[in-house]
Amino acid sequence: MVEILQSVIFGFQVALQPVNLIYCFFGVLIGTLVGVLPGLGPAAAIALLLPTTFKITPVSATIMLAGIYYGAMYGGSTTSILVNIPGEAASVVTCLDGYQMALKGRAGPALGIAAFGSFIAGTFAVIALTFVGPLLSNVALAFGPPEYFSMMIVGITVLTYLSSGSMIKALIMAGVGLMLSGVGMDTISGKYRFTFNIPSLLDGVGVVPVAMGLFGISEVLLNLETEINRDILATKVKNLFPTLKDWADSLWSIVRGSILGFFLGIIPGGGAVVASFASYAIEKKASKHPEEFGKGAIQGVAGPESANNSAAGGSFIPLLTLGIPANPVMAILLGALMIHGLQPGPLLMQNAPDLFWGTIVSMYIGNVMLLVLNLPLIPMWVKVLKVPYYLLYPLILLFCLIGAYSLDNTIADVIIMLIFGILGFLMKKCRYDGAPLILALVLGQKLETSLRRSLIMSQGDFSIFVTRPISLGFLITAVLLLIVPVITQRKRLSTLEEG
Amino acid sequence: MKDKTDPVSGVFWLIFSAFVSYLSYQLGLGTLHQPGPGFLFFWTAIVTAILSVAVIVISLRKGPPEKAQRPTFGKKNATKIVLVLISLFLYALLMEQLGFLIVTLVFFIVLLGAIEKKRWSFAVLVSLIVTVASYLVFEKALQSQLPKGLLEFLRF
Numbered sequence: 029m030v031e032i033l034q035s036v037i038f039g040f041q042v043a044l045q046p047v048n049l050i051y052c053f054f055g056v057l058i059g060t061l062v063g064v065l066p067g068l069g070p071a072a073a074i075a076l077l078l079p080t081t082f083k084i085t086p087v088s089a090t091i092m093l094a095g096i097y098y099g100a101m102y103g104g105s106t107t108s109i110l111v112n113i114p115g116e117a118a119s120v121v122t123c124l125d126g127y128q129m130a131l132k133g134r135a136g137p138a139l140g141i142a143a144f145g146s147f148i149a150g151t152f153a154v155i156a157l158t159f160v161g162p163l164l165s166n167v168a169l170a171f172g173p174p175e176y177f178s179m180m181i182v183g184i185t186v187l188t189y190l191s192s193g194s195m196i197k198a199l200i201m202a203g204v205g206l207m208l209s210g211v212g213m214d215t216i217s218g219k220y221r222f223t224f225n226i227p228s229l230l231d232g233v234g235v236v237p238v239a240m241g242l243f244g245i246s247e248v249l250l251n252l253e254t255e256i257n258r259d260i261l262a263t264k265v266k267n268l269f270p271t272l273k274d275w276a277d278s279l280w281s282i283v284r285g286s287i288l289g290f291f292l293g294i295i296p297g298g299g300a301v302v303a304s305f306a307s308y309a310i311e312k313k314a315s316k317h318p319e320e321f322g323k324g325a326i327q328g329v330a331g332p333e334s335a336n337n338s339a340a341g342g343s344f345i346p347l348l349t350l351g352i353p354a355n356p357v358m359a360i361l362l363g364a365l366m367i368h369g370l371q372p373g374p375l376l377m378q379n380a381p382d383l384f385w386g387t388i389v390s391m392y393i394g395n396v397m398l399l400v401l402n403l404p405l406i407p408m409w410v411k412v413l414k415v416p417y418y419l420l421y422p423l424i425l426l427f428c429l430i431g432a433y434s435l436d437n438t439i440a441d442v443i444i445m446l447i448f449g450i451l452g453f454l455m456k457k458c459r460y461d462g463a464p465l466i467l468a469l470v471l472g473q474k475l476e477t478s479l480r481r482s483l484i485m486s487q488g489d490f491s492i493f494v495t496r497p498i499s500l501g502f503l504i505t506a507v508l509l510l511i512v513p514v515i516t517q518r519k520r521l522s523t524l525e526e527g
Numbered sequence: 528m529k530d531k532t533d534p535v536s537g538v539f540w541l542i543f544s545a546f547v548s549y550l551s552y553q554l555g556l557g558t559l560h561q562p563g564p565g566f567l568f569f570w571t572a573i574v575t576a577i578l579s580v581a582v583i584v585i586s587l588r589k590g591p592p593e594k595a596q597r598p599t600f601g602k603k604n605a606t607k608i609v610l611v612l613i614s615l616f617l618y619a620l621l622m623e624q625l626g627f628l629i630v631t632l633v634f635f636i637v638l639l640g641a642i643e644k645k646r647w648s649f650a651v652l653v654s655l656i657v658t659v660a661s662y663l664v665f666e667k668a669l670q671s672q673l674p675k676g677l678l679e680f681l682r683f
Contacts (some may be wrong), residue, residue: 196582
């Protein structure tokens with residue numbers, strides 16, 4: 029306990045350094061902006077801005093990139109409520125009741141409760157992270173290759189289970205991601221694989237250009253086709269502070285959302301999007317007036333908005349303690365840390381305590397900044413929304429081009445990004461989810477190494493994965509997740525999306 | 528109208544995984560005691576191929592949907608998307624030869640003026656502002672090493 033307290037104080041010393049404060053501020057500001065802008069999610073934004081962090085220290089870089097993620101969770105609610113367009117996926121469900129509240133002239137309290145709920149949940153998640161992180165780090169130190177292998181299998185399975193649409197398609201995407209991760213040099217035998225003698229493929233296919241293509245370029249292409257029609261609500265936003273009755277109505281929703289979101293965030297494969305949908309479902313069940321949901325129930329805003337923020341905080345746990353990203357955003361962050369020469373995992377806390385504690389504590393500070401930033405700046409964000417798309421999309425494309433090029437100063441990454449942009453566009457048309465692909469691509473190398481090391485350990489005996497209890501537990505979870513949808517009708521997120 | 532995306536995408540992934548499994552087989556599967564470089568990818572490709580077949584079979588069994596669906600690709604903005612893509616690829620291919628400043632300026636003028644059909648004076652003005660601003664932010668402030676290309680002699 030004392031140790032943790034000391035670590036937190038150390039974290040504050042790191043996070044309160046002026047330079048880190050500035051990067052934290054930039055992070056949450058850009059995050060909010062990204063959250064506000066439809067068609068640019070946190071995954072693409074972090075990928076885009078990653079090259080801009082090459083010249084700064086890994087600590088400042090991580091603080092800023094983390095800020096973008098949880099900042100986006102705040103910003104996303106603004107567009108959902110005012111325009112009925114979710115700024116990013118985790119705010120889709122906020123549209124249901126948030127926009128209805130706005131239509132009834134209660135946009136202010138909706139925005140207010142979303143911001144306060146996000147703040148409470150974000151802070152809750154950071155406090156929980158402070159205590160659970162070190163605990164999990166210690167457990168993970170006992171993991172060997174078989175445990176890591178099984179855990180990554182669970183991570184990919186959970187993500188495919190939770191992804192919207194067909195689970196078969198999600199599994200195909202995970203398979204494709206895994207195959208892509210094989211491009212480049214095999215670390216064990218030293219052989220080059222799938223490179224077709226193209227020099228730029230010798231180092232493998234980078235996660236960041238693939239993510240920019242799948243989440244950035246493809247999104248622009250889709251929007252070009254549909255031409256977003258944005259009618260911004262003309263009513264003035266006033267009374268941002270929710271009334272006492274609003275607080276009474278939504279307090280428990282915030283509490284439930286915070287706890288639920290945190291745990292869904294920790295589970296590899298879970299994350300903010302899932303948490304927001306799950307929270308909405310629970311709030312509707314728990315409510316005495318479920319018929320009000322969809323017609324402007326404040327609980328329908330407070331719960332999901334708390335849950336997505338809490339999940340964003342929680343999802344840092346598997347990344348920082350196990351080196352396993354829980355979702356695509358964390359996958360890109362993992363790539364970022366590795367570019368900065370850090371290996372996330374159980375040893376991170378010992379090897380780079382300034383990064384570990386500095387980042388966690390910066391989230392406390394970031395949450396305060398967001399609260400201060402968001403409420404008064406709402407009118408400005410609404411103005412940002414009025415930027416016409418014909419100006420916005422060339423800018424997004426330009427950032428993608430510069431971002432991909434600056435990764436390694438080579439046009440190879442730009443070409444990879446564009447190819448995956450087209451692929452992502454076609455995949456969305458055919459209802460394939462890009463998230464499992466990214467996760468499998470990031471985990472692929474580790475997955476292969478741990479599989480082959482395990483088999484070398486056991487001299488080719490596959491039973492090593494089931495005779496070690498932790499590994500067995502992971503594998504049972506994975507098998508259950510694969511079997512359950514076959515036996516019972518899988519409760520699809522997409523049905524909720526439609527409803 | 529029959530939704531053809533599932534069988535088509537299924538066939539695509541089937542061919543893709545068949546190709547990967549062939550390549551992996553050639554890399555060498557090794558033995559169970561010492562798995563080779565192609566081991567994991569061979570089996571991943573086999574499983575993915577089976578799943579692709581499942582996608583095809585399921586979509587064929589379902590048959591054509593009763594309701595008329597929206598066409599998968601709207602014709603309305605197809606040319607616009609193709610034009611944007613061509614500009615993107617040209618940007619990527621020419622940026623090292625011509626340099627960041629020239630390609631960015633031309634890229635923006637093309638997007639705003641030719642594709643979005645805004646007034647040319649407006650397009651040129653915005654393009655100039657964006658080019659200079661992005662140059663200052665990325666090259667000067669963030670020190671990304673953007674290609675100088677033709678303007679290398681200026682050394683600014």
